[in-house]
Amino acid sequence: MRPGSSFSHKPPAEKEKQRRDRMKDLYSTLATLLHLEPYDSKSLPEFLDRATSSLIHLKEGVERLKVRKEELEKEVSHNSKPSNSEPRLKVVQVTELVDQKLEVNMIFMVSNKKVVPFEVLRVIEQGGAEIMSSSFSTVGPHIYCTIHAQAFQARLGFDAKLIESQLMELIY
Incomplete structure (x- = not known):
């Protein structure tokens, strides 16, 4: 070596x-x-x-x-419509899950000043659902929102159609 x-x-x-x-x-x-x-x-x-x-x-x-x-x-x-040279994206999806659970998915424009997170949560709670988790993410000009909720009382349940229509009113 x-x-x-x-x-x-x-x-x-x-x-x-x-x-x-x-x-x-x-x-x-x-x-x-x-x-x-x-x-x-x-x-x-x-x-x-x-x-x-x-x-x-x-x-x-x-x-x-x-x-x-x-x-x-x-x-x-396809849902985006140019208005004043700015697209007006609006998507609301309310899904009933098993065991009296609810999932809400929304996409809306940051410029939509009518939509405030606590208003969205209020609409869901007024529909008879208790918020379990919520997520609001801003990506570019869009806000993506996912909310999981369950019925306040299992025997009473919640009205998913009412919640969806009220959220649509809030966004539109």
């Missing part, structure tokens, strides 16, 4: 053990990321087949979501 060189020689068996341990860690990481059973419980080819089919399923899901996004963008652009 030359002076000044730091060369460590590992036996081939130790290098192979390190390689196998690294591959084992990578397979475990893959199983975690894809929410699969740990690969130790199955044979490696079976595990890799499951991982492959899971990735294919995820890729198909991404493609479906891209198509849905394009459909929604077309719908949003």
Whole structure:
């Protein structure tokens, strides 16, 4: 060995053990990321087949979501109407979910001064629903709003059509 060189020689068996341990860690990481059973419980080819089919399923899901996004963008652009050189985007969707729950999705223009978050929440509460969570996000000239609510009293419920019509009045 030359002076000044730091060369460590590992036996081939130790290098192979390190390689196998690294591959084992990578397979475990893959199983975690894809929410699969740990690969130790199955044979490696079976595990890799499951991982492959899971990735294919995820890729198909991404493609479906891209198509849905394009459909929604077309719908949003169709609902936009130029008025005074500014589009007037208005979208309200009220969906009744199971167990007396309600989801409200809205898109409206920032310039629409009639729509204030507490007014939107007030309309929903007056319709008989208790707000569980709400999210208001401003992106460019649009405000995106998602609200989850449930009925004040399960026996009485809420009136989704009334809530939707009042929100439409508020926005329009």
